[in-house]
Amino acid sequence: MMTIFTKIINGEIPSYKIAENDHFYAFLDIFPLVKGHTLVIPKAETDKFFDVSDELMQEYLLFAKPIAHAIEKVVPCNRIGVSVVGLEVPHAHMHLIPINSADDMNFSRSKLKLTPDEFREIQAQIIAAL
Numbered sequence: 001m002m003t004i005f006t007k008i009i010n011g012e013i014p015s016y017k018i019a020e021n022d023h024f025y026a027f028l029d030i031f032p033l034v035k036g037h038t039l040v041i042p043k044a045e046t047d048k049f050f051d052v053s054d055e056l057m058q059e060y061l062l063f064a065k066p067i068a069h070a071i072e073k074v075v076p077c078n079r080i081g082v083s084v085v086g087l088e089v090p091h092a093h094m095h096l097i098p099i100n101s102a103d104d105m106n107f108s109r110s111k112l113k114l115t116p117d118e119f120r121e122i123q124a125q126i127i128a129a130l
Contacts, residue, residue, distance in 0.1 A: 003091040016123040024063045031111040036075035040064045040094045049084045049092040070129035
């Protein structure tokens with residue numbers, strides 16, 4: 001079954017793309033907890049994160065690592081938190097979230113409402129930092 005993330009990968013739904021390769025796609029979360037909140041997804045539809053193949057799992061982290069470093073250069077934070085919740089969309093995905101405290105990763109908090117210009121600005125900054 002095609003997920004919303006597959007539609008994003010295929011360009012059927014627009015996104016604020018940060019990076020892409022043959023196996024993965026990273027883009028800004030449109031319902032971010034904080035500025036710079038980025039999703040990293042495999043292009044192959046896999047429902048659960050730990051059902052991703054062993055080979056791709058290694059590549060997943062290697063793909064996400066420079067993106068996390070770029071976000072950290074752009075968004076003032078103590079570190080980049082990583083969360084794998086997987087309840088929102090049945091397509092394995094990793095959240096990279098700039099954090100200063102554990103509460104910054106509280107998904108029950110209100111989400112930021114950014115303008116398209118704000119999204120494009122943070123997107124450009126992260127891409128430039130890659």
